[in-house]
Amino acid sequence: MGDGTAIAGLGMTELGKVYGRSPRRLAADAVRLAAADAGLAPGELDGLIVSHGLGGSPGIELADALGMRDLRLLTQMNSFGATAGAMVAHAAMSVRSGAASAVACVFADAPLKPKQSSGAAYHRDAREWYGFGGMTAALGLRSVNSFYALAAQRHMARYGTTSEQLGAIAVATREWATRNPLAQMRDPITLEDHQNSRWVAEPLHLLDCCLVSNGAIAVIVTSAERARDLARPPVHLWGWGQGHPGLRKERGSEWGLTTGAVASGATAMKMAGVTPSDVTVCELYDCYTYTVLVSLEDYGFCAKGEGGAFAASGALGPGGSLPTNTGGGQLSAYYMWGMTPLSEAVIQARGDGGERQAPSNDVVLVSGNGGILDHHSTLIVSPHPKGA
Amino acid sequence: MDIGVLRRDGRTDPFFDGAAADRLVIKHCASCDHRLTPDAGDCPDCGTTELAWADASGAASLVTWTVTHGRPAADGTVPPPAFLALVELAEGPWLHARLDGVERAELREGLPLRAVFAHPDEGEPYMLFRPWTE
Numbered sequence: 068m069g070d071g072t073a074i075a076g077l078g079m080t081e082l083g084k085v086y087g088r089s090p091r092r093l094a095a096d097a098v099r100l101a102a103a104d105a106g107l108a109p110g111e112l113d114g115l116i117v118s119h120g121l122g123g124s125p126g127i128e129l130a131d132a133l134g135m136r137d138l139r140l141l142t143q144m145n146s147f148g149a150t151a152g153a154m155v156a157h158a159a160m161s162v163r164s165g166a167a168s169a170v171a172c173v174f175a176d177a178p179l180k181p182k183q184s185s186g187a188a189y190h191r192d193a194r195e196w197y198g199f200g201g202m203t204a205a206l207g208l209r210s211v212n213s214f215y216a217l218a219a220q221r222h223m224a225r226y227g228t229t230s231e232q233l234g235a236i237a238v239a240t241r242e243w244a245t246r247n248p249l250a251q252m253r254d255p256i257t258l259e260d261h262q263n264s265r266w267v268a269e270p271l272h273l274l275d276c277c278l279v280s281n282g283a284i285a286v287i288v289t290s291a292e293r294a295r296d297l298a299r300p301p302v303h304l305w306g307w308g309q310g311h312p313g314l315r316k317e318r319g320s321e322w323g324l325t326t327g328a329v330a331s332g333a334t335a336m337k338m339a340g341v342t343p344s345d346v347t348v349c350e351l352y353d354c355y356t357y358t359v360l361v362s363l364e365d366y367g368f369c370a371k372g373e374g375g376a377f378a379a380s381g382a383l384g385p386g387g388s389l390p391t392n393t394g395g396g397q398l399s400a401y402y403m404w405g406m407t408p409l410s411e412a413v414i415q416a417r418g419d420g421g422e423r424q425a426p427s428n429d430v431v432l433v434s435g436n437g438g439i440l441d442h443h444s445t446l447i448v449s450p451h452p453k454g455a
Numbered sequence: 456m457d458i459g460v461l462r463r464d465g466r467t468d469p470f471f472d473g474a475a476a477d478r479l480v481i482k483h484c485a486s487c488d489h490r491l492t493p494d495a496g497d498c499p500d501c502g503t504t505e506l507a508w509a510d511a512s513g514a515a516s517l518v519t520w521t522v523t524h525g526r527p528a529a530d531g532t533v534p535p536p537a538f539l540a541l542v543e544l545a546e547g548p549w550l551h552a553r554l555d556g557v558e559r560a561e562l563r564e565g566l567p568l569r570a571v572f573a574h575p576d577e578g579e580p581y582m583l584f585r586p587w588t589e
Contacts, residue, residue, distance in 0.1 A: 184526060195578070198464025199471075199493040202581055205459035206553035207523060207537040216521035217541055224519065224564045268539075269522040315499065316492075316541065316549035323519060 071291030071453055072159040073301035075169075076105030077413045082282035082401040083251045086181050091125040093283035094175035095132050101171060101285040106298030112287070113138055114161060114170030116154045118404065119145030121178050129173070140167040147437025148352055149309065149327075150174065151405025152444025156307035158288035168289060174406045175283030211354075212276060214439040216268035218323035219357035223270060225324060225372070228360065230270050232375030234261035236356040237274045237398055239384030244395025246385070246423035251278055252399040275356040277397035284406035286413065291452055302416040305341070305430075306447040308334025313441075327443030328365035328434060335445035339430075339453070343367040346447075347427040348415050349389055350408035352436040353396040359383075362434055363391075366445075390425040405435035405444065416450050458553075460578035467493050469508045474580040479570045481548065483509035490546035514545040515584055517566035520554065542568055542584050555583040 078100030080093050088096075094117065102109050115130050115138060125132075126143050135141075140161050146153050151174060158170035196205040208214070222228050238258055244250035256274065264273040294301035310327025314320050336342060343366055353359045360374035368389060369377040383391040394400045394411035401407060412433045414420055420428075428450060435444040463471055470493040473480030482491040484498035484506055497504045518541040525534035538554040555571065569587035574580045 193459065195460045195462055197462050199467035201459075201464065202461055203551040205461050206551075206581060206583075207458070207539050208551050208553075210523075213521050213523050213539055216523070217519045217539075220521055221519035221541075221564075265527070266522070266524040266536075268524070269536075271521075318543055318547040318549075320549065322541075322549075 070163050072162050072288060072304045073291045073294035074155070074286050074304065074413055074448065075289045075294040075297045075299065075301060076101040076107065076287030077410060078102070078104055078285040079249070079410060080283045082249065082403065083280050084179060085177070085281040086179075088177070090120060090123050090175040090177045090283070091129060091132055093177065093281070094125045094129050094173045094285070097175065097283035097285035098129075098133055098171045098173050101287050104299060105287045105289075107169060107287065109133060109135065112169050112171050114140030114158060114167035116140070116158055116170060116172045117143045118150045118154060118172070118174040119143060119147075120174060120176035120404070124176055140170055146309070146311075146442045146444065148354065148404050149435035149437040149442040149444035151409045152307060152433065152435040152446050153309060155286065155288055155304065155409065155446055156309075156444070159304050159307065162288060162290050168293070170288045171285050172288060173283060173285035174404055176404070177281040179279055179281045210268070211439070212268045212271060215355045215357060216271045218361075218440055219355065220270050221323035222357065222361065226375070228375040230262065230272070231258060232379045233270070233275055233356040233360065234258045234272075235379040236353075236359050236383060237261050239378070239381070239387070240353065240392045240396045240398045242384045243393050243423055244399035246421070247394045247400055250395040250400035251280065252395070271355060271357070277354045278399070278402045280402040282401065282403060284403050284410050286409065300417050300450060302413050302448050302450065303452050304446065305449055305453045306335040306337070306339030308332065308338065308445045310334070310443040311441065323440070324361075325371070326361055326365050326436070326440045328362045328436070328445070331443040331445040332366040335447050339447035341430055341447060346389070346430050346432045348393060348412070348425045348431045349391040350393070350412040350415070350431060351391060351396070351434045352405060352408055353392055353398050354436065356398065358436050358440070359391065361440070362436065366432070385423070393420060393423050393425055408433045408435070409446065412446070412448055416448050418450070458575075458581065460575070461581055463579060471579045473510070474572045474582060475574070477572045479511040479513045479582065480508050481511045481544070481546065482506040490544070490548055492548045492550060512545050513570040514587070515542040515568040515570065517562065517564060517568055518543050518549060519564070520562050522559065540584065552582070552584045554585070556585045561586060
C-alpha cells in the first residue's frame with residue numbers, strides 16, 4: 068500500500084502530579100521525546116498539530132518554542148476529548164496528500180495545582196451567576212460529573228444497567244493498571260471497594276470517575292513507507308472517523324443513551340475493512356465507567372442496552388475476550404484526554420505492553436469522547452500494513 | 456449544595472421578569488411553532504433569529520436525575536445532597552433543573568413535575584421543579 072500512513076513515534080512526559088512545568092514546556096518535551104523515539108531530529112518534522120486543553124494549553128507558538136522552521140502544517144485543533152483522533156486523522160490525510168511528510172500531534176495540560184483537589188480542576192465555582200444560562204450552575208450543576216451522572220442514570224432507567232455493572236469496568240481497568248508501571252493508581256480494587264467509594268454524583272461513585280493528570284503526550288505521523296525505515300516498528304493507521312450527533316435536548320431525544328461512537332465507529336471500521344468481531348484490543352475513552360459502557364454498545368461489541376451485562380461478563384479485563392483499556396485507562400492510569408487511549412494503543416500495537424500485553428494486537432480500536440458525549444473520534448491501528 | 460446568587464445578563468431578562476411574577480417564560484419560534492429554552496438564540500429548525508417570548512404552562516416531567524454530594528469537609532461533615540435533573544417541559548424543550556421536595560424512592564422517568572419560583576433576598580428569582588399531582 069503506497070498511500071499508507073503510520074504512527075512512528077510516541078513521546079510521554081512524566082504524568083500525574085507533575086508541578087512546576089508549564090503546559091508549553093511539557094508539550095515541547097513530549098514532541099522532542101516522540102521525535103527521538105521515531106529516530107527523527109526535530110528539524111525533520113514539517114508539521115505540528117497542537118491540541119486544545121484546559122489548564123493554559125499551548126497554541127501554535129509551540130513551534131517557536133521548539134525552534135521548528137519551514138513547517139508545511141501548523142494548527143491548533145479542538146474537539147475536546149475527541150481531539151487526539153481528529154489530530155492523527157488530519158496528520159494522516161496531510162501526509163497522504165503530500166502536504167506534509169512528518170507531523171507531530173501533541174496534547175499537554177496542567178490543570179492540577181498543588182494542594183487542590185482533582186475535582187476542582189473540572190468544577191466551576193462562583194458566588195454570582197449570570198442569566199438563565201447561569202441558573203443551571205447556580206442551582207448546583209457545576210461539575211462535568213453531574214452531567215455524566217444524568218446520562219448514566221438515564222441508561223440505567225431505560226435498560227436496567229446497574230452500579231455493579233459500572234463497577235465491573237472500574238475493577239477490570241484497575242486490574243490492567245496493576246500491570247502498568249506508568250499508571251498512577253496501581254492497587255487492586257474489588258467490586259466492594261467500588262460500591263463503598265463515596266458518591267460523587269449518583270449513580271456515579273468516586274471509582275466511576277477518571278483521574279486528573281498533568282503532563283503531555285505526542286505522536287509522530289508519517290508515511291508507512293518512511294516509518295519502516297525509522298527506529299521503531301510502525302503502527303499502521305487503518306481507519307479513522309468522527310461522530311458529532313448534535314442531539315437536541317427536547318422531547319424524543321436519545322441523549323445519554325447513544326453517542327457519536329455509532330457514526331464514528333462505522334466510518335472508521337468501514338475504512339479499515341473490519342467489523343467489531345475483528346477488533347482484538349479496545350482502548351476506549353474512559354472519563355467515566357459509563358463512557359466505556361455506552362461506547363461498547365455504540366461500536367457494536369454488544370447490543371444496545373446490553374453494555375452492563377457485557378462488562379460484568381469479565382470480557383474487558385486480563386484474560387477476557389475483548390481486552391479493554393489495557394494500560395488502566397483514564398480511570399486508573401493517567402488522564403491525558405484522547406492521548407490516554409492512543410498512547411496505550413501504540414504501546415500495544417508495538418508489542419511493548421510487557422505484563423499487560425494483550426494476546427493479539429492485530430486490530431486495535433482507539434476512541435475519543437468529548438464534551439458530554441457530544442463529540443467522538445475513532446482510530447483503527449495495527450502492527451500490520453493495511454490490506455496486508 | 457448552596458444555591459448561588461443570580462444576576463441578569465441582559466439577554467434572558469424576560470425569563471426573570473416572568474419568574475418574579477411566578478410565571479415560566481420560554482422562547483417561541485412563530486414561523487415553525489417550535490418551543491425552545493429561554494436561552495435559545497435562534498431556531499434550530501428554520502434558523503430564524505427572531506424568537507419571541509411566550510408563557511409556558513410550567514408542567515413538566517422528569518427525564519433523568521442525579522443526586523450530587525459535595526466533598527466531605529475536614530471535620531467529616533458532608534453538605535446536604537442536591538437533587539438535580541433534566542426535565543421535559545410540556546411544550547417539548549428539556550431544561551437542566553433542580554428538584555425540590557422529592558424523595559429518592561419516587562424518582563422515575565416521567566414523574567410529573569411543576570415549575571415553582573423562589574424569591575431570595577439577594578439576586579434574581581430562580582426556578583425549581585416539584586412533584587405534582589392534579
